[in-house]
Amino acid sequence: MSHKTKFYTLLICFLLALSACSSALPGPAEMPPDKEGMASLGTPFQLKFDEAILLPEENIWVRFASVISDNRCPKDVQCVQAGEAHITLLVSVNDQNAIQIDLSTTLNQASVVLEGYQILLQAVEPLP
Secondary structure (H helix, E strand, C coil): CCCCCCCCEEEEEEEECCCCCCCCCECCCCCCCCCCCECCCCCCEEEECCCEEEECCCCEEEEEEEEEEECCCCCCCCCCCCCCEEEEEEEEECCCCCEEEEEECCHHHCEEEECCEEEEEEEEECCC
C-alpha cells in the first residue's frame, strides 16, 4: 500500500527540555490557517497524516507532513529486526517560519529539542 493512501497516526509528546536548543533547518512556512486540534505541554497527542495541532499556551503548531520511509516488520510476522519508520513534522514556535523536523522510531532518533521544547515520537501506527 502506498504512503499516500495509507493513514498513519503519530503519538507525539512535547516536553519542556532542560537542555539547550538544537539547531534545525528552516522549512516551509505553511502552517494551517485553521486550528485543527489542540493539545497541552507534557501530554501525548496523536496526529493523522497531514493533520495539525496547536499547543495554545506555548503557541506551537505541529503538522504531520510526510512519511519518509517505513520498513517496520508487518503485524503478525516474525522478523529478525523490527525495522523503523521515518517521518517529517513541520513545527512553528511563536509564529515563526515552520521548521522541518525528521524523526524516526529508532530510539536514538525519536526525539529532538527545538526552542527549548523536546519533541518525542512515541509511535507510528498502524504497522505495515
